[in-house]
Amino acid sequence: MTVEIVCAGCGADTMVKREPVYDGFKRIGERFVCVSCGHVYASEESVPFKKKREMAVFSDADKSPQPRIFKSDDLQKNCRHCEHYVVNPFTQRCGLHGRVVEATDICGQFEAKDKPEVGS
Numbered sequence: 001m002t003v004e005i006v007c008a009g010c011g012a013d014t015m016v017k018r019e020p021v022y023d024g025f026k027r028i029g030e031r032f033v034c035v036s037c038g039h040v041y042a043s044e045e046s047v048p049f050k051k052k053r054e055m056a057v058f059s060d061a062d063k064s065p066q067p068r069i070f071k072s073d074d075l076q077k078n079c080r081h082c083e084h085y086v087v088n089p090f091t092q093r094c095g096l097h098g099r100v101v102e103a104t105d106i107c108g109q110f111e112a113k114d115k116p117e118v119g120s
Helices: none
Strands: 004-006 013-023 026-034 085-087 092-094
Touching: none
Parallel strands: none
Antiparallel strands: 004 013, 013 026, 085 092
């Protein structure tokens, strides 16, 4: 949050302090006070905050293209979606090869699971 202001009371480049306002033990709002002269602003909208200058060293044209690791058809050809993928609480196995696999492994003998019909 920007705290730098050009004070309307003293004209200085300074900062604003947020002070809580209480009614007994209940917080009812905030007031904004210049740290140099003590000028109190009526609301946050009336505080003359300085504009934050952002430096643009690089443009969007300088960014590298998003890397693509998999082809679009390879994304669904992993063991998690294979007919032979056997899930066990302790390990996952390939029913075709009998070896331990991870859900994201890719195999050349992939066979898609039959998708169950929903709502029938």
